[in-house]
Amino acid sequence: MSFVTSLNLSHFRSYKHVHLKLDKRPVAIFGANGSGKTNIIEAISLFSPGRGMRRASAEAMMRRPESLGWKITGELETTDRTLEIESVSENGTSRQVKIDGKPTSQVELAKHTRVLWLIPSMDRLWTEGAESRRRFLDRIVLSFFPKHAEHSLSYEKAMRERNRLLKEQVLDAHWYAALENQMAKSGTAIDRARIKAVDRISQAQANASTQFPIAKLELRQREGTLPETEADLLTAFAESRFRDLAVGRTMVGPHKTDMYGAYAAKGVPASDCSTGEQKALLVSIILANARALAQDQGAKPLILLDEISAHLDTDRRGALYKEICDLNLQAWMTGTEPELFSEFGNKAQFLYVTDQDGTSIISQP
Ligand SMILES: Nc1ncnc2c1ncn2[C@@H]1O[C@H](COP(=O)(O)OP(=O)(O)O)[C@@H](O)[C@H]1O
Ligand SMILES: [Mg+2]
Structure with missing residues (x-):
């Protein structure tokens, strides 16, 4: 409580x-x-x-x-x-x-x-950029897994260092390796916690008698599937180095993950729903989150x-x-x-x- x-x-x-x-x-x-x-x-x-x-x-x-x-x-x-x-x-x-x-x-x-919240600026959550959806998602994840805060901090710290190397056009591979290891470790923990939290929310929506529409949720990377293992993520960082050098920042990883949502009963992407429906989907998610926490952790x-x-x-x-x-x-x-x-x-x-x-x-x- x-x-x-x-x-x-x-x-x-x-x-x-x-x-x-x-x-x-x-x-x-x-x-x-x-x-x-x-x-x-x-x-x-x-x-x-x-x-x-x-x-x-x-x-x-x-x-x-x-x-x-x-x-x-x-x-x-x-x-x-x-x-x-x-x-x-x-x-x-x-x-x-x-x-x-x-x-x-x-x-x-x-x-x-x-603590979870819905505020008026989230009325645009489904239509604006991925960042606000990711932030909304991460607050849900944090509510289930308090360690998510630590993993996120550690990932961001290593990524800031990596981005600094990229900006300075450092080419020496071994400068990157240690940071990418750190990012792969905490990044995998971030991915896993997000996947688990989304599964739990889906389950809590499916099992409820509620007037709010079920939001079908899916995590996506701009480029294909989420890396599943630490080794996959490590490879993804290494393979991305050349391209990252060109733009001066890290282009792959959990900081690029997006949460896609759809109005399940209609099969319509949340971004195409009416303003009222978009809000109802968010309420549905928040209530499912509360229900799941009450059940799992009291x-x-x-x-x-x-x-x-x-x-x-x-x-x-x-x-x-x-x-x-x-x-x-x-x-x-x-x-x-x-x-x-x-x-x-x-x-x-x-x-x-x-x-x-x-x-x-x-x-x-
Ligand atoms: N740092 C601040 N110091 C003094 N007043 C502030 C500060 N930040 C916001 N306010 C005032 O708080 C009021 C807005 O409060 P808010 O809680 O957003 O209102 P509402 O009741 O509409 O939700 C405004 O009058 C604003 O000027
Ligand atoms: Mg107000």
Whole structure:
């Protein structure tokens, strides 16, 4: 389980000081545009590794005009215990994380928390470039396999070095070998974890009674199949060297993997579906992810659904809320009007956000 039972914000974005006590119900946040709703769930997203939901720098998240730095603390009830998580940036420097008061790495944080999100920019996920789909995929993978964070860091580090050699037109093969070994090792782990996660999501979609359409998912490399073994990947890097030298960067490997999606029942690629259908496919994947985690690990993710009712008709919206309640998930949702969450009745807790002279204020009606 994962439930946020208290949340404190200090000088984070439009907030000065916030102290919230929460119960385990889903959280419906409403208020006018620009009042500060998304800022709250962005803060929750910083309870997981990475740059958070908006991929913003720590500096951008400093409350202006004071620019003092910021601090987010929360109490998280997980399956076995209650954690106190602190995420801090002093003067806008990169954020530091503490669990129960002890400084820890973001990789370590992945072992304790699982946070998934859908945000309005993902309405274009199926039609834009592969990078955002890969990022979406990797958050799912991370939720199943916390070590994915380590493998990704190690792969990227070695690739940066390799790309530097390529840019400097270094031709000596033995300079490449050690880096490519490292990349093949972590790259294979990345590929395997992604394949397993996609299989698990497919299974969790197939076995569910849900109103959301099944997304058929497939991992693809621009050039043919995924290398299956470390040796295959090693060969692929070696064979690509000549071409990579010409462009000055690495052109093969898991950093080029794309996730293809289709509306299974119609056999239509997700990119050709209507905006509403595209959104429904994403919701289907997120719910399958939550279901699978609950089954496999007894660990329920926090899910952040920004402006969730856009592109969902009333029936679908009701179906989503029902599934959230049935799964007993603490979903954090935003919308401009409280009526957008009326189907919850008293099964959700509400936060009302207003802007008062440039400072966001939260009341719990
Ligand atoms: N670093 C910052 N310091 C102060 N205010 C900020 C900062 N970043 C964003 N804001 C303000 O936060 C508000 C937007 O909050 P947001 O949560 O996106 O609103 P919404 O309720 O529409 O989701 C805007 O008024 C913006 O000016
Ligand atoms: Mg918003």
